Each structure stands twice: as structure tokens, then as C-alpha cells.
Amino acid sequence: MILGIYSDQSENFLNPTNPKIGDEVTIKIRVPKKYGKVSGNLYLLTQKNSNKYKHTPMHLENENELFWYFSSNFLLTERFIRYHFELNFINHNKKIKYDARGIVENRHIEDFVIIPEFEVPKWAIGAIYYQIFPDRFYNGDPSNDPVDGEYIYDGEPIKKKQWNELPHPTKGHKEFYGGDLQGIIDKLDYLKDLGIEVIYLNPIFVSPSPHKYDTQDYDHIDPHLGIIIEDTNNMEEKYKIRTTSKKNLIESDKLFKKLVDEAHKRNIKIVLDGVFNHCGSYHRWVNEYKIYGEDIGVANNPNVPESEYFYWNKDGYEGWWGYKSLPKLNYDKTMLVWKYISEIGKKWVSHPYNADGWRLDVARDLGKRKSVNKTFWRYFRKIVKRANKDAIIFAEDYESPKEWIENLSWDGVMNYIGSMDPISYFLTGTEKHNDDFKPDLIGNSEWFINHLRWAWSQLPLNSKYVSLNQLSNHDHSRWATRTTKKIGRVYSAGHKEAENNIDWEIFKIGYLMSFTLPGAPGLYYGDEIGLAGWTDPDNRRTFPWEKLNETEYQNRLTFMKNMIQFYKEHFSLRNGSLEFLKWDKGFISYGIWNNNEHIVVIININDTPYKFEIPVWLSEIKNGKLKVVFNTKSVEFKEIEAYNGIIKGNIPEKTAIAFKKL
Known part of the structure; x- marks a missing residue:
């Protein structure tokens, strides 16, 4: 087997990395010298749906002790460029094809893709995210708290709970704790000290639920998260006044502007959650509870003009997945929905609010036809980028x-295929909801590497560097609980069981992997102290601020701070090349490099130490010392020596180590 052939779309092998029409583009591939004489061809497709490759010889651009670097140049037109390589190893009488997944053997070609005029914000490449579920993060203003029985939601009066109470196993979606935007403002210095660069907020627009994925008013921030000036003690009118008073809405919008301004002062970006597949039944277009008047909305009069904003069947307007509380917006019928939603996208990234982008909820579900879906998102992205060229747009x-990115619909995605899923299965065998356990995937390095190579091939250009790497979020179980390898949900297993038998060594290894594999690493609030929880609603526990001074929580926080600092000090982790070096059952190693630095990560998840011999020459290291720059557990050595492209040593059980070449 021939090892060491390598190309990707980092700055090491593609220039420029954000090519525009008319640019001269240079593509490179690396070939080990030790295999003897070689020649190379670049195979190009210059039309989107063509099978007629044009092949052109590559020329030797430069070389070092280990490798030849072949390159080819061309001017970028308005057409897509799809490409792969063919290498002829003359001494071995062997030809090899190489594509976005590596050496091609017994599978179809997965071309690299260059998309003319596709550009992602530079700040978003490898940016460190912190996701906040506002109602559960910090209560900075008790005067805006929802109150017991303020209104009916899902057939029952809502409930206001004490901060340290746990969410009810089946009624968590009707419970409020009082977290708000002022609470986030109050904790910005905490987040800055942690090392956060971007805050991703779960929805904050007017909505009757704590999760706010059932939007009532896209044009304003919910006063329960903002500011309530106008109020009443009349419980029959309280919710209506709180959420429709112009004074409350205007002041709440101003508070959001203050949050963005204060975050920007600390070099922290703010990304919003856009729920545009469906609205909520409280929205004025539906007005199920007559908050906006007796005759307004399709729930009260199916013949109102807004009826064309929805899909209809024999039972009335359609709800997403059948939920009438989530009326599905009709993108197939009228441009009015297109224009309105796109203007919302534009509004919040523009002056005076200046948010830094959008995460798009259930983005693939929007509309009922893929062609409409992709065309709308391209339209939405164009409108948003025209208003704020540095806004990020990534999709759930x-x-x-791949086809959405190539369509210029999104910049990137929530990286389930390239982060949460493979890391979770490799380290714990546990599915992201704790609903399934696959022990055969624990430590299965072959599966892990093959899956990642496929996932990365689906994210052309810089998409893989801006896609959000998470191990926990509001939709799935907490990473700490997943390390228990237990199947369960809160209604069947109970809250306490989510906290029992957490494997903290595996917890730390998982986070080091999410910060060193390609993508923008992200924490879900509380992950920095190891907050536990089954999937929704248990994953939405409140942040236990009073526990921060306890030793075990402080130790976890210190670990996360140190890891983030390590990440920030090594820029290659944001956009470098990555090659897997050596792997075995429960053991994996990979190298990350750019022109300025070389990092090697080795991971042992076995219950016993592992003796390694790693070919670091695959990551362009031949000789010299490698210093330990981060480790999840204490190790005896501080540095290791590379001889003729190899490092040897022992790694303790359940340990991950990052080295840097001196």
C-alpha cells in the first residue's frame, strides 16, 4: 500500500482558498519520494453535470526531503470545477486515483469541488462557539420572568420554577426559569475569560414556549427575555400586554442591540437561530388564541389573505410533523413568504442590531420540494450577505x-456527520439521544476514519472549517451523560441516573477531538463544567452558577479554559491540513500542519497503556523534538524525539496528548 499521497483544500494545497471568477487557481498534490519516479495528471470537470473529464499533466513545483509537490494552474470561470488526481508510480507500474476521500479503491470518485464566488467569513473559520438556551443560562432581570398561570400552553397553564429545580420529564416545554438577555450581558466577562469567540443563541423572538421554536413575532425580541415596562395584574390580559405592547417590544429590541454591542466590545460575535420552516400558532397569521384580535389569523378565518402563507389539507392548515402548534410556512405558493422571511434575515444582521449571522433550524425541511428549498436558501443567503457580507449562515x-453548499444556499452546517456522530460512536458507542448503543463502534478506528473522510468530502472548500463541531446541544443528550454508555431518557431513567458513572477521561478526550478535528468547535452552556442530562428536556437544565467554586466543577472549568487556550495558540488547528497517521483498536493518531507549525494528536481510549510507533513523516515531520503542548491526563514525558519520520513511546490508558514540533 502506498502511503503519504495527500491533497486537500486548505491553503497548503489550494490557492486562493476563496477563489473568485477570473482568479488564477493553483491546485497541488503531495507525493512521497521514497516510492520512486512518478508523474501526475489533474482530471477536471468544468461543467456541473458532465462526465467528460479534461486531464492535464501536473508539473513539479517544489520538493523537500520527503515529498514532491505537483501543481496545476488555471483561470477560474463562472463554472464549477470538479477535480481529482491520477498518479503513475512508474517503478511500481501502478496507477492511483486520488480524490476528496483519499486513494480511490472499490468506490466511485468523490471529486474535490471549487465553487466560483463561494466565500465564507474569515472570522468564522475555526471560531469557538458557545450555545446558550437563554431561559436556562442566567436570570439577570427577575421583573421580566413569566409567572405561574400567565397563559395556557399546550393545554395547561405555564409554570415558573425555581432556578435549582430540574425540568419535568414530560412537561419541560411548559416550564420557565427566568433566564434572559440581561443575564447573558452580565456573564459576558465570564465567557470572554473562558475564551469564547461566538455566542449562538437559541431563538429569542416572541414565542410562548421556553425553547421558542414556535415563533409568535419574528420582528421583535420576546419581552420575557428582554424588558417589560407595560404590564398588568389581570391574568387574562397579562401575556397579551407583555408580548404585544410596543413599549415592551421596542425596549426589548434595544436590549438585544446592547447585548450585541457589549459582545462586540469583547470581540465576541452573536449568531441567531432562525426558525423559518414553521411559525407558531400564536403568530398573528394564525392567531389561535386571539391575542391580535377576534377576526385576525387563519385559525379564526381561513379566508384571510394570509391563508396562502400556509399549506392546507382536510383538517385545516398543516402543522410541521402534524403539530398544529407549528404551522408549516408555504414556500411553494407565494413570494410574499420568501420576501418576508428574507427581510427578517436581513433586519437582524443590519444596523442597528448588527448580529453576525444565522443558524437555520430544520433547514432541509423548508418547503415541500427540494428545488424550492435550495432556491429559497440561495435567495435568503444572497439577501443576508448583501446586508452584511461577514454574516455566517449555517444550517441544521x-x-x-453537499448539494446545498454547491448551490450557495449555506456556508456550512451543524457538523453532525463530521463531529458529534463519529466522535460519540468511537468513544462511547452511544447514539446522540442515548437511544441506541453500538459497542462494535467503540474504538473502531477503521470505521471512524472512513466515516470522517466521507464527511469531509461532503463539505467543499472552507465549509468544513466553519461548520459547528458540537458534542452536546439543545436537541440531544449531554456529552457527559453519553459517556455513561447507557440507554435512557429522563422519563424512564430519572434525572440522577444521567449523572451516574460519567467517564470524565473520555469526556475530556471527546472535547480535545472536537477541537482538533476540522470545524468550528462549540460548547453547549454548562459543558465547560460537565453539566449532565438526558435528551430534551433534561439537556436544558439551568446553569448551576452556585457550584462554580466547588472543586470538581472548578477542575473541569480549568481543563476547558486550558484546552481553549491551547487551541487559540495553534492556528493550524483552525484551517490546517489533517492526515491520519496510525490507528488500531482503541488507538488513533493524526497530524495537523500548515506552513508554520506541526501538531500531532495521539489518543488511547483503551483501559491499558498502549505502545505506539507512529509515522509522523505523513504529517511532514522527519527529525527533531516534539513537545507536549496539551494532554488530558498527566504523562511522564514532556517531549519526544522523531527519528527518520517515526516517533515511539507509550501512552497511558484513556489519555489524549497533543505534541508540537519544535
């Missing part, structure tokens, strides 16, 4: 997003 998506 669980499958390959």
Missing part, C-alpha cells in the same frame, strides 16, 4: 449538505 442538517 443531519445528512450530506
Whole structure:
């Protein structure tokens, strides 16, 4: 087997990395010298749906002790460029094809793709995210708290709970704790000290639920998260006045502007959650509870003009997945929905609010036809980018997003395929909801590497560097609980069981992996102290601020701070090349490099120490010392020596170590 052939779309092998029409583009591939004489061809497709490759010889651009670097140049037109390589190893009488997944053997070609005029914000490449569920983060203003029985939601009066109470196993979606935007403002210095660069907020627009994925008013921030000036003690009118008073809405919008301004002063970006597939039944277009008047909305009069904003069947307007509380917006019928939602996208990234982008909820579900879906998102992205060229747009998506990225619909995705899923299965065998356990995937390095190579091939250009790497979020179980390898949900197993038998060594290894594999690493609030929880609603426990001074929580916080600092000090981790070096059952190693630095990560998740011999020459290291720059557990050595492209040593059980070449 021939090892060491390598190309990707980092600055090491593609220049420029954000190519525009008319640019001269240079593509490179690396070939080990030790295999003897070699020649190379670049195979190009210059039309989107063509099978007629044009092949052109590559020329030797430069070389070092270990490798030849072949390159090819061309001017970028308005057409897509799809490409792969063919290498002829003359001494071995062997030809090899190489594509976005590596050496091609017994599979179809997965071309690299260059998309003309596709550009992602530079600040978003490898940016460190912190996701906040506002109602559960910090209560900075008790005067805006929802009160017991303020209104009916899902057939029952809502409930206001004490901060340290746990969410009810089946009624958590009707419970409020009082977290708000002022609470986030109050904790910005905490987040800055932690090392956060971007805050991703779960929805904050007017909505009757704590999760706010059932939007009532896209044009304003919910006063329960903002500011309530106008209020009443009349419980029959309280919710209506609180959420429709112009004074409350205007002041709440101003508070959001203050949050963005204060975050920007600390060099922290703010990304919003856009729920545009469906609204909520409280929205004035539906007005199920007559908050906006007796005859307004399709729930009260199916013949109002807004009826064309929805899909209809024999039972009335359609709800997303059948939920009438989530009326599905109709993108197939009228441009009015397109224009309105796109203007919302534009509004919040523009002056005076100046948010830094959008995460798009259930983005693949929007509309009922893929062609409409992709065309709308391209339209939405164009409108938003025209208003704020540095705004990020990434989508919730669980499958390959390739055709959406190529369509210029999104910049990137929530990286389930390239982070949460493979890391969770490799380290714990546990599915992201704790609903399934696959012990055969624990330590299965072959599966892990093959899956990641496929996932990365689905994210062309810089998409993989801006896609959000998470191990926990509001939709799935907490990473700490997943390390228990237990199947369960809160209604069947109970809250306490989510906290029992957490494997803290595996917890730390998981986070080091999410910070060193390609993507923008992200924490879900409380992950920095190891907050536990089954999937929704248990993953939405309040942040236990009073526990920060306890030793075990402080130790976890210190670990996360140190890891983030390590990440920030090594820029190659944001956009470098990555090659897997050596792997075995429960053991994996990979190298990350750019022109200025070389990092090697080795991971042992076995219950016993592992003796390693790693070919670091695959990451362009031949000789010299490598210093330990981060480790999840104490190790005896501080540095290790590379001889003729190899490092040897022992790594303790359940340990991950990052080295840097001196």
C-alpha cells in the first residue's frame, strides 16, 4: 500500500482558498519520494453535470526531503470545477486515483469541488462557539420572568420554577426559569475569560414556549427575555400586554442591540437561530388564541389573505410533523413568504442590531420540494450577505449538505456527520439521544476514519472549517451523560441516573477531538463544567452558577479554559491540513500542519497503556523534538524525539496528548 499521497483544500494545497471568477487557481498534490519516479495528471470537470473529464499533466513545483509537490494552474470561470488526481508510480507500474476521500479503491470518485464566488467569513473559520438556551443560562432581570398561570400552553397553564429545580420529564416545554438577555450581558466577562469567540443563541423572538421554536413575532425580541415596562395584574390580559405592547417590544429590541454591542466590545460575535420552516400558532397569521384580535389569523378565518402563507389539507392548515402548534410556512405558493422571511434575515444582521449571522433550524425541511428549498436558501443567503457580507449562515442538517453548499444556499452546517456522530460512536458507542448503543463502534478506528473522510468530502472548500463541531446541544443528550454508555431518557431513567458513572477521561478526550478535528468547535452552556442530562428536556437544565467554586466543577472549568487556550495558540488547528497517521483498536493518531507549525494528536481510549510507533513523516515531520503542548491526563514525558519520520513511546490508558514540533 502506498502511503503519504495527500491533497486537500486548505491553503497548503489550494490557492486562493476563496477563489473568485477570473482568479488564477493553483491546485497541488503531495507525493512521497521514497516510492520512486512518478508523474501526475489533474482530471477536471468544468461543467456541473458532465462526465467528460479534461486531464492535464501536473508539473513539479517544489520538493523537500520527503515529498514532491505537483501543481496545476488555471483561470477560474463562472463554472464549477470538479477535480481529482491520477498518479503513475512508474517503478511500481501502478496507477492511483486520488480524490476528496483519499486513494480511490472499490468506490466511485468523490471529486474535490471549487465553487466560483463561494466565500465564507474569515472570522468564522475555526471560531469557538458557545450555545446558550437563554431561559436556562442566567436570570439577570427577575421583573421580566413569566409567572405561574400567565397563559395556557399546550393545554395547561405555564409554570415558573425555581432556578435549582430540574425540568419535568414530560412537561419541560411548559416550564420557565427566568433566564434572559440581561443575564447573558452580565456573564459576558465570564465567557470572554473562558475564551469564547461566538455566542449562538437559541431563538429569542416572541414565542410562548421556553425553547421558542414556535415563533409568535419574528420582528421583535420576546419581552420575557428582554424588558417589560407595560404590564398588568389581570391574568387574562397579562401575556397579551407583555408580548404585544410596543413599549415592551421596542425596549426589548434595544436590549438585544446592547447585548450585541457589549459582545462586540469583547470581540465576541452573536449568531441567531432562525426558525423559518414553521411559525407558531400564536403568530398573528394564525392567531389561535386571539391575542391580535377576534377576526385576525387563519385559525379564526381561513379566508384571510394570509391563508396562502400556509399549506392546507382536510383538517385545516398543516402543522410541521402534524403539530398544529407549528404551522408549516408555504414556500411553494407565494413570494410574499420568501420576501418576508428574507427581510427578517436581513433586519437582524443590519444596523442597528448588527448580529453576525444565522443558524437555520430544520433547514432541509423548508418547503415541500427540494428545488424550492435550495432556491429559497440561495435567495435568503444572497439577501443576508448583501446586508452584511461577514454574516455566517449555517444550517441544521443531519445528512450530506453537499448539494446545498454547491448551490450557495449555506456556508456550512451543524457538523453532525463530521463531529458529534463519529466522535460519540468511537468513544462511547452511544447514539446522540442515548437511544441506541453500538459497542462494535467503540474504538473502531477503521470505521471512524472512513466515516470522517466521507464527511469531509461532503463539505467543499472552507465549509468544513466553519461548520459547528458540537458534542452536546439543545436537541440531544449531554456529552457527559453519553459517556455513561447507557440507554435512557429522563422519563424512564430519572434525572440522577444521567449523572451516574460519567467517564470524565473520555469526556475530556471527546472535547480535545472536537477541537482538533476540522470545524468550528462549540460548547453547549454548562459543558465547560460537565453539566449532565438526558435528551430534551433534561439537556436544558439551568446553569448551576452556585457550584462554580466547588472543586470538581472548578477542575473541569480549568481543563476547558486550558484546552481553549491551547487551541487559540495553534492556528493550524483552525484551517490546517489533517492526515491520519496510525490507528488500531482503541488507538488513533493524526497530524495537523500548515506552513508554520506541526501538531500531532495521539489518543488511547483503551483501559491499558498502549505502545505506539507512529509515522509522523505523513504529517511532514522527519527529525527533531516534539513537545507536549496539551494532554488530558498527566504523562511522564514532556517531549519526544522523531527519528527518520517515526516517533515511539507509550501512552497511558484513556489519555489524549497533543505534541508540537519544535
